[in-house]
Amino acid sequence: MLPSRYVKHSPASKESVSVQVLVLGDIGRSPRMQYHALSVARHGGRADIIGYHESAPHPDLLTNPRIKIYPLASPPSVLKSRSIPFIISGPLKVLWQIWTLIRVLGYQTPPARWLLVQNPPSIPTLAIALLISVLRNTHLVIDWHNYGWTILAGTKGRNHPFVEISKAYECALGQAAPTASVTVTHAMKRQLEREPYNIKSPILVLHDRPAAIFQPLKSLADRRDFLEKLPETRDFASNIMAGQTKLIVSSTSWTPDEDFSLLLQALVTYAKEETACPVVAIITGKGPQKALYEERIRDLQRTGKLPNIRILTAWLTMEDYATLLSCADLGICLHMSSSGVDLPMKVVDMFGSGLPVAAYSGYESFDELVKEGVNGCGFETADELAIILKRLFSEGGLGELRHLREGAKKESDLRWDEEWDRILGRVLGVID
Structure with a gap:
C-alpha cells in the first residue's frame, strides 16, 4: 500500500476513477497492460489504453464500454528501413514518437487521475509521461517489465554510447518521475532500490498472473x-x-x-x-x-x-x-x-x-x-x-x-484478478 501522502482519493464513486494505460508498443502483444485496463473497468473505473493498434487485442477490451483504445500512429516505413543508419533513423523515430505521444496524451484523451506507463521502452515514453503527468496533475506509475538499456545493449553492446545514454536517462527518470513503481519480480524491486537506480518512491511487486481466458483442459x-x-x-x-x-x-x-x-x-x-x-x-x-x-x-x-x-x-x-x-x-x-x-x-x-x-x-x-x-x-x-x-x-x-x-x-489457481486487486486495486481507488 502506498503512503497516504501519495493517494488523494475524493469521496466520488469508483466510476470517477480514471486510468490511462500507456504502452509504446502493440497493444495486442502487451497482455499485462491489457489486463491492467480490464481490471480497472471490472471495478467500475474508466480506462483509456494508448498504444499501437496492430494486432487484435483481448476480445473483452473491444467490448467493454468502460475501456477506450487510443491508437498511436506508427512511424513511417522509411524509418523502419535498414538502409538508413541507426544513428539517423533512431533519433528521427524518437521525434516521431514524441509528437504522437504528446498529441494523444495531451489533446485526444481526457484528463485522468492516474497514468500507468509500461517500461520499456523508456525513450521517449518516460519523459513524455512525466511531462503530461505534471501538466495534467496526474499520478504517474511506472510498470517496470524490464530495462530499456539492457535490451539495447543486447544489440549494440554495453559500451555503446547510446546504451550509456539510455541507462543514465532511465535511471534519472525512474528516480524523478513516478508516484510509485510496479515491478514484475522481487529481484527487480531489490535492484531498483540500489544504485544506479536508487528509486526512493514506493515500489510494489505485482507478479504476472494468467487471465481468465487461460484455463486447464476440461476434458x-x-x-x-x-x-x-x-x-x-x-x-x-x-x-x-x-x-x-x-x-x-x-x-x-x-x-x-x-x-x-x-x-x-x-x-x-x-x-x-x-x-x-x-x-x-x-x-x-x-x-x-x-x-x-x-x-x-x-x-x-x-x-x-x-x-x-x-x-x-x-x-x-x-x-x-x-x-x-x-x-x-x-x-x-x-x-x-x-x-x-x-x-x-x-x-x-x-x-x-x-x-x-x-x-x-x-x-x-x-x-x-x-x-x-x-x-x-x-x-x-x-x-x-x-x-x-x-x-x-x-x-x-x-x-x-x-x-x-x-x-x-x-x-494456475493463482490468478491475475486476485493479485491485481490485492496490490493495485486499493492504490488506484477502485477498491475500498
Missing part, C-alpha cells in the same frame, strides 16, 4: 475437438490423442533476446534417438527474425535432420492460443532476460492453462516462477533441453510429465 473430448479443428494439428490429432506423437508449443517475439536456435538444435539432437517419440512443435508469434528461422527450419527438414519432427509456425487468436496451450504436452520458453530480473509472460499463460514448461533458466529471477521438478524444468543449453525432451517423452518419463502437469495446474 479429453474438448482436446480432440480442438486438435481436429485447428489446421496446424488436424493431420496429427489422432496420434497426439493416442500419445504416439507429443505436442509442444512455444510462443516467441522472434527477437535476439530469445535464441530460437536452442530449440532447433535440441530437436535435431532429440531426433537422432531411434526410440524418440514423434513431435509436433507449434511456434506462435510475430517478429523481425521469423523469416530467418523459418528458412532454417526448412533447411533442416530438407536435409533430413528432423525425422519424425514437424515444426509449424502460426499466428492464432487469443482464444485459440489459450486452448492450444491447454491441449499441448509441454511448453517451451526461450526467453533470456537481458536484465536478469524480469520474467516471461508466456510461462505465466502456460501455467494458467495447466501446461508444464521447459524454460531457459540462466537468470536471477527464474525461480520466482518456475520450480524445478514441480511445475517445469530449466535448461541453459540445447543439449540440456534435448535431455529433458528425451526424458519426459519416453515411456519412463510419463509419470514425471504427469507430476509436472499437476504442479502447473496448482500454479
Whole structure:
C-alpha cells in the first residue's frame, strides 16, 4: 500500500476513477497492460489504453464500454528501413514518437487521475509521461517489465554510447518521475532500490498472473475437438490423442533476446534417438527474425535432420492460443532476460492453462516462477533441453510429465484478478 501522502482519493464513486494505460508498443502483444485496463473497468473505473493498434487485442477490451483504445500512429516505413543508419533513423523515430505521444496524451484523451506507463521502452515514453503527468496533475506509475538499456545493449553492446545514454536517462527518470513503481519480480524491486537506480518512491511487486481466458483442459473430448479443428494439428490429432506423437508449443517475439536456435538444435539432437517419440512443435508469434528461422527450419527438414519432427509456425487468436496451450504436452520458453530480473509472460499463460514448461533458466529471477521438478524444468543449453525432451517423452518419463502437469495446474489457481486487486486495486481507488 502506498503512503497516504501519495493517494488523494475524493469521496466520488469508483466510476470517477480514471486510468490511462500507456504502452509504446502493440497493444495486442502487451497482455499485462491489457489486463491492467480490464481490471480497472471490472471495478467500475474508466480506462483509456494508448498504444499501437496492430494486432487484435483481448476480445473483452473491444467490448467493454468502460475501456477506450487510443491508437498511436506508427512511424513511417522509411524509418523502419535498414538502409538508413541507426544513428539517423533512431533519433528521427524518437521525434516521431514524441509528437504522437504528446498529441494523444495531451489533446485526444481526457484528463485522468492516474497514468500507468509500461517500461520499456523508456525513450521517449518516460519523459513524455512525466511531462503530461505534471501538466495534467496526474499520478504517474511506472510498470517496470524490464530495462530499456539492457535490451539495447543486447544489440549494440554495453559500451555503446547510446546504451550509456539510455541507462543514465532511465535511471534519472525512474528516480524523478513516478508516484510509485510496479515491478514484475522481487529481484527487480531489490535492484531498483540500489544504485544506479536508487528509486526512493514506493515500489510494489505485482507478479504476472494468467487471465481468465487461460484455463486447464476440461476434458479429453474438448482436446480432440480442438486438435481436429485447428489446421496446424488436424493431420496429427489422432496420434497426439493416442500419445504416439507429443505436442509442444512455444510462443516467441522472434527477437535476439530469445535464441530460437536452442530449440532447433535440441530437436535435431532429440531426433537422432531411434526410440524418440514423434513431435509436433507449434511456434506462435510475430517478429523481425521469423523469416530467418523459418528458412532454417526448412533447411533442416530438407536435409533430413528432423525425422519424425514437424515444426509449424502460426499466428492464432487469443482464444485459440489459450486452448492450444491447454491441449499441448509441454511448453517451451526461450526467453533470456537481458536484465536478469524480469520474467516471461508466456510461462505465466502456460501455467494458467495447466501446461508444464521447459524454460531457459540462466537468470536471477527464474525461480520466482518456475520450480524445478514441480511445475517445469530449466535448461541453459540445447543439449540440456534435448535431455529433458528425451526424458519426459519416453515411456519412463510419463509419470514425471504427469507430476509436472499437476504442479502447473496448482500454479494456475493463482490468478491475475486476485493479485491485481490485492496490490493495485486499493492504490488506484477502485477498491475500498
